[in-house]
Amino acid sequence: MIKNLAYTKPAPIFALDLGVSVREKPKIRTSIIQMAKRIKVETDLSTEEKIKEAARKVFMQKGYSATRTRDIAEEAGINLALLNYYFRSKEKLFELVMIEKMQKFFSVMAFILFDTENSLTVKVEKIVANYVDMLLENPDIPIFILSEIRSNPAKFLSIAPIADLFHNSHFVVQLREKRPDINPLHFIFNIMGMTVFPFIGGPIFKAMGALTDDSFAQLMEERKKLVPLWVESILESK
Amino acid sequence: MIKNLAYTKPAPIFALDLGVSVREKPKIRTSIIQMAKRIKVETDLSTEEKIKEAARKVFMQKGYSATRTRDIAEEAGINLALLNYYFRSKEKLFELVMIEKMQKFFSVMAFILFDTENSLTVKVEKIVANYVDMLLENPDIPIFILSEIRSNPAKFLSIAPIADLFHNSHFVVQLREKRPDINPLHFIFNIMGMTVFPFIGGPIFKAMGALTDDSFAQLMEERKKLVPLWVESILESK
DNA sequence: ATTTTTTTTAATCATTTGATTAAAAAAAAT
DNA sequence: ATTTTTTTTAATCAAATGATTAAAAAAAAT
Incomplete structure (x- = not known):
């Protein structure tokens, strides 16, 4: 077996002769590599x-x-x-969860953003379907991520210079090509709004009694087909 | 002047002969009517x-x-x-703020829901314009409300039997008339999603550097005209 | 002017809460 | 079998935090 993986044995308190007692911080014994090993090995x-x-x-x-x-x-x-x-610590544990959820949420969009294969139409279909599927499994991811980012923007949004990556992404280029008269962000907002918002606002409609868990899921299944059609008609409009 | 408005003087601690000390809860001296008076009178x-x-x-x-x-x-x-x-208490103070913000957020929708005068088209224009105007002034209302409701649904969603009110509202009736083939909730989700979501997701785009406060505001001004057009084309689609 | 009431403060309390410690129990190594 | 290492626990700590108290200051009433 592998040695103690997370920490050394807790350091004992030792009393200074001033009457003040000092607590040694526990030190991590394991390197990242060892940690990885452990995960593989540990049964x-x-x-x-x-x-x-x-x-x-x-x-x-x-x-x-x-x-x-x-x-x-x-x-x-x-x-x-x-x-x-x-x-x-609480914070370390939280970061683990937060990173996991952020990854889950943003990877759906990132995957589409830089896909150079498919047509605009297909991409929209994929964004919507992938988000709906993922969010039906994890309905409270959006509120979770958004509200944690709000209360600590600096911490989770050190994604500083992604702006160019975004503006030059194949998807945004396609949007600009199709409708050079309209800021592509408008379409991003539309797609995300129509797809993600229901999961954010849904709880309210459920609480009102206007919706059950089942009927919500069914509605979202319908939206997998409908939203791409509506986005299409938005892109063609006027 | 009016007597102490909020509380009696704090009740003193009195020690029981058991050695246990009990703290009297302060009692509110003022009735609601007196409280109202006070607000008027107080300079x-x-x-x-x-x-x-x-x-x-x-x-x-x-x-x-x-x-x-x-x-x-x-x-x-x-x-x-x-x-x-x-x-x-902290909680009492919070409730005050929360109620104020919920009112601000939901009254925009409620106002439209039960308006029997205007056409569907006009109503959509009004919803979008009113929300954008209100949210440009109070951009973090949606995240605030949604995340507080999430962490304490029971407390703020005792709006139990509003479902019928919603389904029978003039607005929903109009939607059903126009498109009997599609659940009106789909259109509500679309309108709210396209209008409110940008304020929820906006901070992320700003953090990415894809958007400044000014360009966001400008974008939202554009949306006051665009979203109603897009909603129209969605309602006509297929 | 004096008394009463209202507002404000500094000090402190009691509870909650994240974290630590020392020791026990379990598992692994020898 | 015995020793060493790892995992788990009960007890406790220290800081943070919502709230209270008693007294002072300010304002109003008399």
Whole structure:
């Protein structure tokens, strides 16, 4: 077996003769490479994975600030100290979840943005279908990501110089070609708005009783066909 | 002048002979009517209003959980105790702000929903223009409302039996008349998505550098004209 | 002018909460 | 079998945080 993977044994308190007690910070023993090894080798990830899974659930539902590490521990059915043993801190654990979700959300768009194969029409079909499928599985990803970014924009949006990448992407070029008279961002907003917004506003309609989980899912399935048609008619309009 | 408006003087601690000390809860002395009177009479609302204004700012920016009452006090330039003196608790103060913002957001839609005068076309124009105008003034209302509702759905969505009101609204009836083949919710999602989503996703595009505050505002001004046209072409499509 | 009421403050409390520690239990290595 | 390492726990810490208290200052009423 591999040596202690996350930390050294907790450092003991030692009392200074001034009567002040100082706490040594635990130091990580493992390098990233060793960490990777561990993940491959280890047969039983269940505790670590249980915590992660609980963290996903609780963080997604309540957001970073409203989540207490004790909530996560309870949800995972483990002792609170274990959470810090495996993940060092609430923030580290959160970052793991956040990065996972951001990746899930933005990769759908990124994949299309830089695809140079397909026609505009096909791309729109793919964006919508992929988002709807992904969001039906993870309906609260948009609110989660957006609200965490809002309360800490600096932290998660160090994606500074992506602007050119965006403007020069094949997809945006195609949009500009098709409708040079209209800022491509308008169409991006339209596609994303029609596709993602229902998942953001949906809970309200459900609470009103205007919608059930089932009828919502069905509606979104319909939208996989309808939204591309509507986008088409927008692109052709006038 | 009117008597102490918010609370009695704080009740003193009294020690039981068991060694346990109990704290009396402060009791509100003022009725709602007196409270209303006060608001009319009082010449200087500045402290109360300063706190409220600070609360609006901080709550909107960081959300309920990430906001510390000390943040609000500092922002308002007042002592922390004053906040509790005027508003009794963080939660009470928050509810005030939340209700204000929900009202602002939903009244735009409600106003259109039950308007029996105008044509579908005019209504769509009004929804879009009213939302864009309101949201340019208060860009973070949507994320604020949605994320607070997410973390506490029960509290803010006791709007239980609004479903019928919605389905029978003049606007929804008009939509069903125009396109009996398509669930009116699809069009609601489209209009709201195209109008509100940019304010939700905007911060990301700004962070990417694909958009400045000015160019965003300009884009949204354009959308006041464009979105109704696109909605029209969606309603006519196929 | 004096008393009463309202507003404001500094100090402090009690609870919550993220984190740590020391020791026990379990697993692995020898 | 014994030792070492890893995992888990119960207890506790320290800082943060919402709230309260008692008293001072200011304003209003008398």
